[in-house]
Amino acid sequence: MEELFNKLLQVNVRCKDCDERKANIRVAIELQLTTSPVHKKDLLVRLTDDADPYFLFRLSISEEDFQSLKVQQGLLIDFSSFPQKFIDLLNLCMSEQESDSPRFLLQLLCQAPALDSSATFSVVETNAFKHLNHLSLRLLQGTDKEIKDYLVVCLSSLKGEKQTLEIKLKKTEDDLSRQLSYTQQ
Amino acid sequence: MEELFNKLLQVNVRCKDCDERKANIRVAIELQLTTSPVHKKDLLVRLTDDADPYFLFRLSISEEDFQSLKVQQGLLIDFSSFPQKFIDLLNLCMSEQESDSPRFLLQLLCQAPALDSSATFSVVETNAFKHLNHLSLRLLQGTDKEIKDYLVVCLSSLKGEKQTLEIKLKKTEDDLSRQLSYTQQ
Incomplete structure (x- = not known):
């Protein structure tokens, strides 16, 4: 296991039927190496809340998962450059989080718990014209x-x-x- | 929830196919009050190991459970005096745990994990003639x-x-x- 990123970031959390709130969420990105049965690398994204030990959302992205994500979201990079690009986006959001009108921000949209235990984590750019979605990952609530x-x-x-x-x-x-x-x- | 007892006690742990080992096990006894749907008191016994966060065995004893336990083990006390009597026995074991040949000791017998995830926790007195079982509780491994x-x-x-x-x-x-x-x- 290799830790690539682990920082406390400001995230706009919105749950169905709830007001949007700003929360300090710990975002961790790890590279997990499996050698058995086949040699492969998975990227693990984990969101936790230092103040709420029960809060855990995660996603494991294999090279195959990444191919669907790439097609679905029109990404132009390959799996090996994805982690660094993702980290660059997170750092960009972090550098703007003190601003009153940040250009880049992080969003977490939780589903109603009764329906589904997933949440969508997005990097959103806001310009004068619209919200641009740079990346959206569907995370699952931790078991x-x-x-x-x-x-x-x-x-x-x-x-x-x-x-x-x-x-x-x-x-x-x-x-x-x-x-x-x-x-x- | 009312905590009645919480101490680190020396326990002889024996697992099937393993040598007996002495371990420092945290024994906690709590009284849990439930008011809904009916008003009742349950006694919770919990064994944990400060050095191994995955180790947890527990048992919840309701007043009805106690009636079977009472018959089965020939106890002469009622549910309300049981916690204090149990605590007295634990303290007795603790006072003897530094001795080379303690008269009272605690035993935890674990089942082979593949068969069952339970363990039997006993207070045993050893005299010149035999081992006397003062109390045996069947604990379940924590989920x-x-x-x-x-x-x-x-x-x-x-x-x-x-x-x-x-x-x-x-x-x-x-x-x-x-x-x-x-x-x-």
């Missing part, structure tokens, strides 16, 4: 197992961060008491 | 959803602990720099 596995990774990295903090705190306290005893001499 | 929900709770409490550490570190650093500037004057 209990996928959310569980994701939470295990979060828990383990959080444990590591906590341990680092404990070590730093111990060191700072030692420094403090050393300085204090030095002063009192 | 993906149950493990997911449990991990969300762990994640949230770990986030809180991390935040407390960050505040403490900040305060210690401030103290240190104040002491330093005071010394240099």
Whole structure:
């Protein structure tokens, strides 16, 4: 597994029957290598919300999936250049997210949960004339197992961060008491 | 939900085809109140392993379940006194766990995963003559959803602990720099 991108991005989230809201969504892009039964690369796109551990939407794109996506959305690039192009678009959205009228923005349109557990994630450019859809990906809501596995990774990295903090705190306290005893001499 | 007990206890874990091992297992006992559709109290027993986020065995005991358990294991107490009696037994095991030949100990016997995903959790007294089984509960392995929900709770409490550490570190650093500037004057 190779992580290509992992950033907190502002996304306009719209659910059926709900007002649009701006949310900080973590967008991760990973390249997954499988060697068995055949050697292949899949691109994994994952949207999570640091504030809501139950929020997880994902999509795995194989080289074959990409061919349909390419035809369907009129893309002019091949599978190997797709990840970088997608990341460029995400960075473009990020660079504009502080602006009052961003030219590029990210949208997540969720289906009504009763109907379907999918959501459409889009990179949209707004010019004076219209909204231009640069890319639209249909993500599926994570299953209990996928959310569980994701939470295990979060828990383990959080444990590591906590341990680092404990070590730093111990060191700072030692420094403090050393300085204090030095002063009192 | 009312938490009655939550401690790390030493448990002898034995799986079919595996050597017995001593493990530190977190045993939690909770009282769950349901008001709808009927008003009832269930006792929830949960075993987890802080080192293995995928390990979760649980059992929910309703008042009706307890009646069968009472008959089956010849218990002389009623449902309302059961939690405290169970906790007394757990504390007894805990007080003996440092001993070379503990009189009371906890056992977890796991079924072969392919056959069944249950495990039997027992409080066993060993005297000069025999092993006496004080209580045996058949726990079920957590489903993906149950493990997911449990991990969300762990994640949230770990986030809180991390935040407390960050505040403490900040305060210690401030103290240190104040002491330093005071010394240099």
